Every structure is written in structure tokens, then in C-alpha cells.
């Protein structure tokens with residue numbers, strides 16, 4: 001907006017009314033976009049609406065015989081702005097189109113005399129623009145990869161490589177919306193390893209860590225691609241089961257329990273038998289939010305612990321006791 005106003009004054013002083021008018025109009029559009037930028041749902045479209053006239057004005061300026069050749073310096077900023085604001089793919093398309101048009105318009109300003117020299121100038125500018133584009137592309141690509149890696153690290157537990165609580169909250173919101181839209185069930189199972197402290201105390205923390213990895217591996221093998229198995233922290237895990245009612249969730253939790261009992265872990269000639277306690281909660285029946293489901297499932301896991309461990313508890317099991 002400030003740039004538009006500044007250059008409109010410069011162009012008015014040079015009697016270039018067309019450019020000055022376009023720049024004032026562009027400053028007004030920028031001011032309007034500024035007022036809606038926080039509310040927009042489609043930031044990429046808004047960015048495109050912002051950039052299209054911006055780049056077009058640069059090219060109009062380049063085509064005017066009253067401006068100097070130095071205007072081309074602005075064309076060099078196109079790839080950087082494009083990649084920064086539009087991301088990898090759109091940034092690349094935007095850069096190619098606008099830098100290409102800029103070069104073409106620029107080449108039209110030369111007379112046909114001294115052809116070789118003109119070709120040399122255009123080739124130099126073209127190659128310099130290409131270099132800027134390649135560097136902007138490499139930079140944006142590595143930034144994107146790093147962002148993906150950091151997101152992955154932030155949503156995954158380091159020891160068992162299971163997704164964490166943050167990921168559960170994210171997936172729950174998506175599955176909740178899906179369940180509401182399609183009237184499908186959604187269940188949550190809270191899973192806690194029994195007497196895990198004893199493993200740590202008897203065999204040491206390192207064996208405890210291996211037991212956690214073994215536990216996560218055994219359970220993950222049984223689940224479907226759509227199920228989310230995550231580590232909440234310590235020896236507490238949760239399984240989100242889209243499309244499963246309480247009875248199906250109970251069946252799955254039971255089979256997880258049986259698998260763990262069947263697959264013991266051998267460490268240095270010692271065989272570790274692990275068991276789990278689990279509580280099942282259902283979306284709609286036990287609450288609407290993740291917190292409500294977690295609370296219900298956690299309470300039932302606690303009930304399973306009190307009832308002797310190595311078991312799965314659902315709403316039906318505790319209803320007559322807890323109310």
C-alpha cells in the first residue's frame with residue numbers, strides 16, 4: 001500500500017498518469033485486503049488477488065517507454081515474493097509466468113539494431129532471473145521439508161514412535177466431524193499397562209523402555225490403518241476407533257489384551273509377561289468432546305485396575321456400580 005502510494009507520486013511527477021492511476025487503485029485494493037486478511041478463510045486466494053495486480057503493474061511499468069530499463073530490477077523480486085507467499089507449487093508457476101512475461105515485455109523495448117548485443121542483455125537478465133528462481137525454489141523446498149519434519153516430531157513420541165496427545169486431538173476433531181456428518185460411531189479406548197513400575201524397579205529403566213516399545217509394537221499390529229494408536233505419556237496409551245460402536249471397541253480392546261498376554265518379551269533370558277487394563281468410551285454416549293471421552297475411558301480403566309487388572313471395562317460394566 002505504501003509502495004503503491006510512493007510510486008504513484010513518483011509517476012505523477014513524471015506525468016505518467018496511467019501508472020500513477022494504477023498504483024493508487026492498487027494501494028486502495030491493498031488497504032481493503034488489509035481489513036479482511038484476518039477474517040478470510042481462503043488466504044491463498046486473497047494472496048493471489050494481492051499479487052496479480054502487483055506483478056501486472058510491474059509489467060505495465062516495464063512496457064512504458066517513459067520508464068527506465070532499471071524497472072526490470074523489480075521483476076527479479078517476483079520469484080522471491082511468489083515462493084514466500086504462495087508456497088512451492090504456486091510459487092513456481094507464478095514465477096515462471098510473470099518473469100517470462102516480464103522478459104518478453106522487456107525484450108520488446110529494444111530496437112532491432114545491434115541484435116547480438118540485445119540478445120546478450122536479455123540472456124543475462126533471463127539467466128539471473130532463473131538463478132533467483134532456482135535458489136528461491138531450493139530454499140522453499142527445504143523449508144517445507146523441515147516444517148514437515150518438525151510437525152512429525154512434535155506429534156510423535158520419541159521412544160515408541162507412536163503419535164502423541166497433540167495428534168490425538170487433531171485426529172479426534174476430524175473424526176468427530178466425520179461421525180456427526182455421516183452418523184457413524186466413534187470410540188475411544190484408554191489403555192494402561194499393569195504394574196509397569198515393577199518392571200522398572202526389578203529390571204531397570206532400560207528394560208522398562210524396551211517393554212514399552214514391545215507393548216506399542218504388539219498393539220499396533222492388531223489395529224487398522226484408520227485407527228489411531230497414540231501414547232498419552234508414560235505407560236498410558238489411547239486408541240481412537242472411527243466407525244466402531246462400544247461393542248466393537250470392546251472386542252478390539254479384548255483382542256489387544258489377549259495379544260499382549262500371548263506375546264511375552266524376553267530380555268536377557270528373563271521372560272516378561274505384560275498385561276493391560278482398558279476402558280472404553282463412546283462419542284455421543286459418554287460426551288461430545290475429547291476431554292469428556294478421555295475422562296469416561298480413564299475412569300473405566302481405573303475401574304478395571306480395581307477389579308483386578310488385565311481386563312476391559314465398558315459403560316455397561318460400570319453403569320450399575322458407578323451410576
Ligand SMILES: Nc1nc2c(ncn2[C@@H]2O[C@H](COP(=O)(O)OP(=O)(O)OP(=O)(O)O)[C@@H](O)[C@H]2O)c(=O)[nH]1
Pocket residue numbers: 159192193194195196197198200204205206207208209212233234235305309
Ligand atoms: N522405563 C520407562 N518408565 C516409564 C516411562 N514413563 C513412565 N514410566 C514409569 O511408569 C511407571 C508407572 O507407574 P504407576 O503409575 O505406579 O503404574 P503401574 O506400576 O503401571 O501400576 P498400575 O497402573 O496401577 O497397574 C512409573 O514408575 C514411571 O516411572 C518411560 O518412558 N520409560
